[in-house]
Amino acid sequence: MKALVFYGAGDIRYVDVETPEPKPGEVLIRVKAVSICGSDLNGYRGKSPFRVPPLIMGHEFSGEVAKLGEGVTNVKVGDRVIVETNLYCGTCANCKAGFINICENRKIIGTTMKAGSYNGAMAEYVVAPANKIIPLPDNVSFNAGALIEPLANVLHAIKHVGSLEGKDVAVYGAGPIGLLTIMSAKYFGAKRVFAMEILDNRLEMAKKCGADVVINPTKEKASHVIRKMTDDVGVDVVFDAVGFAETVKDSAEMVRNGGTVIWIGLGAATVEIDYKSAVARELGFKGTYMYITEMLEGIEILKSGKMNVEQIITGVYPLSEGPRVFEELVSGKSKDIKVVLHP
Known part of the structure; x- marks a missing residue:
């Protein structure tokens, strides 16, 4: 498959990599839309400890189920989905207290945390645990679906x-x-x-x-x-x-x-x-940091049609143009506010 791979500060390349295979309990997702987060740009600048190369970034995304790992029954091939990208452990003190957003042992898709790296969705395909898959309603576009993760961060902030x-x-x-x-x-x-x-x-x-x-x-x-x-x-x-x-x-x-x-x-x-x-x-x-249950709440808001998150998307580009897009966003050549890439 094709992917954007981050190799170091100022170095992101559109290259061929091996398509991941879903393990038992995992799902292979065909990425339809992935948005660039400000934290991805900091990673590209070489200023983030949470982006250790080589890494496929991308934690704000939507797609379709392409293949099921053994034992997966909660989704089927062809389902429109988004993913809760916070892979918390469920056993640490923070998780037991309900603060899964600040899990001590978490991995986050598309980033590097203390527990290790997890390749993200700036690629044609991404693998995710089946229990992190969330259905995307038919009346919510893939582009809007890619913005539910950042919206969840905001909804969590407001709860404070x-x-x-x-x-x-x-x-x-x-x-x-x-x-x-x-x-x-x-x-x-x-x-x-x-x-x-x-x-x-x-x-x-x-x-x-x-x-x-x-x-x-x-x-x-x-x-x-x-x-x-x-x-x-x-x-x-x-x-x-x-x-x-x-x-x-x-x-x-x-x-x-x-x-x-x-x-x-x-x-x-x-x-x-x-x-x-x-x-x-x-x-x-x-x-305030990340989210807990707010991705589900974000979906309901978008499903209602009462919030148009797509209006902040000012650029939609093929994934193949990712190296140029990253460079122009960081250098200031681009005036785009929110960019979505399509593999």
């Missing part, structure tokens, strides 16, 4: 703050995760959504996704704008999908007393927080 009904929400960053957060906030009844982003094409997409107010922080200080528009109260919740020192600081300044800042972005290793202010204002800061 409970109801968004009638609340003012700010979202820092209008990349794919930020845009999915904007759409989800509106879906769950947010009164106003403020979006902050430095790239104009992404600000326009944020408007399209439902942002009520868009702000370019290079032109005006976002927290000042938000304070002015909320009578100096601030927003109820901030979702920081960037994670840089500047966004962390500004998020704390724009959230109301007693409000919550959710950290989704993995931009910086360390940041500074005004500890005394956070204590005196009873601010809440919460990190």
